[in-house]
Each structure stands twice: as structure tokens, then as C-alpha cells.
Amino acid sequence: MAESQKDLVTKAFAGTEVEVSPQMEFDGPSGFDGVDNDCITIPFLKIAQSGTDEAKKDSPSRIVGLEPGQFFCPTSRKVYGDDVKLIILRFYRQYIVYESKEPDSRYMGPMSPEQFATVIEPNATRERSFHLDSEGHRYVDTRNFIVMVASALNDGPMLLSLSSTGISPSKKWLTQAQNVRDDKGRVAPIWANVWEIATGYMDNPQGSYYQISRIARLGYIPTKNKDLIVRAFLDAQGAQASDLNKALASEEKPVSGTHEEA
Numbered sequence: 220m221a222e223s224q225k226d227l228v229t230k231a232f233a234g235t236e237v238e239v240s241p242q243m244e245f246d247g248p249s250g251f252d253g254v255d256n257d258c259i260t261i262p263f264l265k266i267a268q269s270g271t272d273e274a275k276k277d278s279p280s281r282i283v284g285l286e287p288g289q290f291f292c293p294t295s296r297k298v299y300g301d302d303v304k305l306i307i308l309r310f311y312r313q314y315i316v317y318e319s320k321e322p323d324s325r326y327m328g329p330m331s332p333e334q335f336a337t338v339i340e341p342n343a344t345r346e347r348s349f350h351l352d353s354e355g356h357r358y359v360d361t362r363n364f365i366v367m368v369a370s371a372l373n374d375g376p377m378l379l380s381l382s383s384t385g386i387s388p389s390k391k392w393l394t395q396a397q398n399v400r401d402d403k404g405r406v407a408p409i410w411a412n413v414w415e416i417a418t419g420y421m422d423n424p425q426g427s428y429y430q431i432s433r434i435a436r437l438g439y440i441p442t443k444n445k446d447l448i449v450r451a452f453l454d455a456q457g458a459q460a461s462d463l464n465k466a467l468a469s470e471e472k473p474v475s476g477t478h479e480e481a
Contacts, residue, residue: 388431
């Protein structure tokens with residue numbers, strides 16, 4: 220496709236100027252035929268804590284501009300601020316199993332709530348926000364939201380994973396979502412609403428941390444975006460548990476003195 224000079228943008232990389240186009244139309248093969256789920260990373264949407272490497276000013280992983288309490292994506296290194304507008308595509312619950320109760324213990328895999336309730340819970344010991352079995356393995360109740368940022372739909376779906384102190388706001392969010400009705404009294408689909416989610420600073424004897432503190436429904440999604448969002452919703456329903464498990468396996472471990480966070 221021919222491009223006029225005004226369509227080209229000059230950018231400098233390592234002292235070398237290159238021309239790139241901000242827009243382009245595509246047809247034909249994409250070249251991604253050999254890419255499967257083992258070749259990609261599912262992006263997280265996280266809340267930065269004081270111990271998050273990307274928020275530490277002296278860390279090699281530092282994301283410029285990221286402050287504790289702000290939402291960010293470690294994969295794209297994009298910062299969304301402490302107040303973000305989200306669309307839910309799917310809710311997914313599981314128990315994450317770690318080798319021990321230590322914060323940096325090895326990830327062992329996922330477990331369904333049904334399997335946890337029948338096999339583990341009857342003989343497990345409750346300790347703070349998790350359970351321990353007879354071998355000392357730690358089981359963390361995790362509430363997963365596959366979401367899109369309403370103001371940045373092209374960023375695609377991301378996984379907002381809430382555990383520990385995140386359980387309470389996740390319940391409030393889902394309760395509000397299930398109570399949205401149309402004029403005929405029908406429950407609105409989970410993808411149909413835009414939510415304003417804000418964080419706040421929490422401090423108690425167990426530690427200090429940032430967590431979701433405000434959840435407000437802003438209204439329905441814009442009609443112009445409905446087709447794109449519905450397609451993303453359908454894709455999210457087809458996501459396999461193993462796809463999400465890989466993302467959770469790389470989840471940042473909590474630092475000493477704080478709760479387990481998203």
C-alpha cells in the first residue's frame with residue numbers, strides 16, 4: 220500500500236532515524252499461524268504496591284511514572300492511574316497452590332473450588348487469608364476478572380486477579396453487576412457495563428497496602444463499541460483454564476509486611 224510522506228512518522232532509535240506509519244490496512248495471511256498459547260503471555264492488570272519492583276525508583280524493572288496504588292500492565296508497561304474504567308468480559312475463580320506458606324514459595328498449580336471443597340478443605344487449616352494442608356502447601360482463593368480498559372480497548376483483554384484483601388471488593392463488584400437490570404427486568408450481560416474502579420490506601424495491624432476502595436457503575440457500553448466488546452467476550456469464554464494458570468504462575472509474590480495483592 221502506497222503511503223504519502225505526510226503519513227510517515229520519523230522516530231529515532233539508538234541514534235538511527237527510521238520512518239514508521241501510524242496507520243495501515245491489512246489483508247492476506249498474518250504470519251502468526253505457528254503461534255500457540257505457549258508462545259505468548261496473558262497480560263495482567265495489577266495494582267502497584269510499595270514493594271512492587273516496577274514502582275521502585277531504584278529497580279531495573281522500574282516503570283517511569285508508576286506510583287503505588289496505580290493500575291498498570293507489567294507486559295505492556297502501561298500505567299492507567301489509580302482510577303480506571305473497566306469492562307468485565309469474564310469472571311473466573313480458582314485456588315492457587317504454593318509449596319509453602321512463605322511469600323516466595325514455589326507455584327505448584329491451580330485447583331478448582333469444587334476440588335478444594337471436597338479434597339482439601341475438610342482437613343485443611345485456615346491461616347490468615349489462605350489454607351494449609353497437612354504437608355504445608357498453601358491454597359489461595361483467587362478471583363479472576365478478564366477485563367478491558369474502556370478508554371483503551373485496543374490494549375485488549377487483561378487479567379485482574381484478586382485474592383486476600385481483594386476478595387471483599389470482588390464480591391461487591393459482582394453483586395452490583397448481577398443487580399443491573401434492563402427496562403424489562405432482565406439481568407444485563409456481564410460485558411454490557413462500564414465500571415469506575417479506584418484504589419485506596421489501607422492500613423491495619425497486619426500491614427499496609429493499596430486495594431480497590433471504590434466501585435461505581437457508569438452506565439452501559441457505547442453502542443459503537445458493542446461488536447468489538449462482544450467478540451472479546453466470546454473469545455474470553457473460550458479461554459482455557461491452562462491459559463490463565465500460566466499467567467498466575469508468574470504472579471508477583473507479596474512482600475513482607477503486606478497482604479497478597481493483585
